[in-house]
Amino acid sequence: MNRAELLKRLQEVQDAPQLKGRDVRSITAMLGMDALRKHVEVCEAAAGRSH
Secondary structure, three states: OOHHHHHHHHHHHHOOHHHOOOOOOHHHHHOOHHHHHHHHHHHHHHOOOOO
């Protein structure tokens, strides 16, 4: 999975009610691919979604 696909997945969970009021995307510019992948997985789990 490439960076653009991971960022798209993260954008999809940004508006989930469980993440309301949290900015989960601003840190992504500083994350490497492995860290970004893990961040997306954690955010999806918090939003009650799996990919």
